[in-house]
Amino acid sequence: MMVAEMKIKNLCLLITLMAIVAAPAWSLDVDKGQEDVNTKASAETEKSSDEKKDKKPKKEDKFFHLTDGTVHTVTGGVLRDISILCKNGKIVEMGQGVTAPDNAETLDASGYHIYPGLVSADSGGIFGSSVENSTNVFSLQMTLALAGGITTAATGNTAAKLTFGSTEGLVVKRDLFKSLRYSSIEPNAKYELRAKFEKVRQYLREYEAYQEDKKRDDEAEEPDKEWLKGKYQTCLTLIKKNAVAKFTANSAHELLDVCDLVSTFDIDAVIVGAVEGWTVASELARANVSVVVTPRKRARSDERLNRANGSSIENAAILHEHGVPLAIVPGNTSVTLWGLAGRDLLHLNMEAAFAVRGGLSEVAALRAITIDSARLLGVEHRVGSIEIGKDADFAITDGDILHYMTHTRWTVVDGEVVYDKFKDTLFDHIRPDGELESPPPDDYWPRRLGDDQ
């Protein structure tokens, strides 16, 4: 038996080996063949496309008509019984009694609240690491985020849309920020970064002087810029305000350090965290930085320190009061399935509700997850509010979006319904008729249990 087995194993090994050796030659042949076919095919298509060019029919406009909802425009107040007409994914008309062409897809939103799609200033697990190449546009995570009313989210350094089922229009903006580390945990890196900024600023001064000199003296020497690469180049872009810097800082002294760097070199910056932001809110405002906060984030106060410290539920409210632009993100910026509810991206709106608990107005809280968040990402010209000319992204809910029982009924991205509560089994059993006392789904209980006792 053993011997026979060994023989079979050896035989298998031999076949595998042969296959490996033979494979490259075989695949090469195939490639050659395919190349030939490809060239022929491309030649043909060129011909046919030339012919078609003249006859090509105009792409039909796609209309989407959202009727009679309560529209929370965010930037222009709340409007009742309003219809919105969208054309090719953009809002084109809005008002009472707006009519649509016959071919428009119509969604009756009467009794529902129409919000702009929520914008999350951070996310994880919804998009791939390379947004357009590795995003699964059919993922459960994406559907759940859409069920949370989110239509745009930053991922890594890119702002992307949750275009469920399509990769078209996925990327909204690339290279959102230049991430910098400026923390007292790494004093050397901190010192070096500041020195680099200083050197670049010195260079710019010298360059300015050189340009002045050149007017009078043809032999004026241009300052050396061989070194102006890598991190130095980043510093230059930031000083020229062609990019926005992003820092992570939480404690008061780190926030003040960042503020100092930002105001010294006059750069645009976003600070993520800002747990103790409420203690230095006026300094943050003066430095003109924006912040990404999680209102519920906790840091115990240290009573040994001779200043207010630790986290505060009033953080968002105090920052807003001082005029610091803010975006709100939940503690966990991905969608989780392990069962702890209301602490992940699915409940971004609830994180904003906790800011209201701390004294932020409901209007400002809504802004912090829509237009202010979009502005922080630099995509406010496209998303974050309901305005004519903006993207047709909506979260259509069955109630006030900051209320804990509100569900998203439909989510619309670029004029397409990408989430429908009752066409998906995820949440369709929760208050299916809008009644609080809804019957349980009938497919469920192991019937024999309990009955046979």
Place this chain on the structure above:
Amino acid sequence: MIAYYPLRSCNTFNNFLGVRALALLLGFAIFGAGIVRAEDSGKSGRIAVRAGKVITMDKDDVVVNNAVILIKDGKIVRVGEASKVKIPQGYRVIDALDRWVVPGLIDCHNHTAGSLMDLNDMVYLTNPGLRTLETVMPESENIKQGRAGGVTSVLLIPGSGTNMSGFGTVTKMGGDTVDDMVMRSPGSLKIAQAGNPEWYWFGVGRSYMNYNTRQTLLKAKAYHESWEAFESGDSAVEPDYNPIFAGFRGLFSREFPVSVHTQIYQVLMTTVDMLTKKLKLRTVLDHCTFDAFKLAPLVTKTDAYTVNGPRQFWFDRSQRKMNGNAARWWQGGVHKLGINTDAPVIPQEELPYQAAMACWYGWLPYPALRGLTRIPSEALMVDKRIGSIEVGKDADLGIWTGDPIDPRSSCELTIIDGRIVYDADVRRRF
């Protein structure tokens, strides 16, 4: 869109909502918003709370709008409409005319009322003699933080690293000494079924764990019965005193419950079978997560209490459904249903938010609030003292800016035994 607190059974609520609305508005104008306290004007221990809305959580589900609550020596002495209750001289008045007053919230599953280090002693697989009473730490940061969420009492239980980790303690979240705080010790016996104890050591599986737990309980039961026989005169032989099993006597005479860490369908089934049915213990089923809600028809036939959390939903892959645990238990007919945090898994002060999430997943706000107040008090068998705002009960209250379950509302004042233990005006913690 969504109505608050659909109390169909309660006429008081509907009547007062309309009639008293105007009075309430006038109240704003006259007294101004916010809590105004008359400093030191009352004799110690006498407080009158003028409240916009009192959710009493009593058996009749009465809600009183524009009410007055009188507190004397740590007890509630009067609750009623403002027009009918005259505030006597010598009472310190708390004006909360635009506030909701609810009973102090109760968490049946807490690990943070003491220090975190000595709660999960994993000495043996069953540790019958241990108790958390020794770990209660008055005025710890955790306790202060919990009060900011309106939580006034908790069941402090040991962790679930072993099958039987000791006796829990029902404790108030206020008091200068352990004696002040503790309502009952032992508060419960903590048993952990499957899950965490499986990590105890290699080879520890569910059969052995159930055998081991059962053996320990059976020994304790035999001890209890031998003493009972002796005490009732059925037996003339005085049994030997056993300090470990002596603590179990209250469990078998149903003076305190067993609280069980039990999660999935199969495990919950063994729990109910062994503890509730065979050993006839007063059972509090803790966690009750994943697909455990399928057992609702079985649980409704027992007197067990179900306290769900910290997990609030279970994603059923086979049906692509996000099931709200509490909602599914409720729909299955389990109405002795509460909510917990398993603090520090969920911070203690977020107990009401757990209820909010249960509601998002399909439960109802009023039963959810009841699941934070009256239900846990019944589950812990302390409903004679806490869990509702009724005459004669402990003055444990939370004064909220609105619906306590709504994360937008905050607890502004927490009162335990008639003493203000948290005041957001002095230092807001949550």
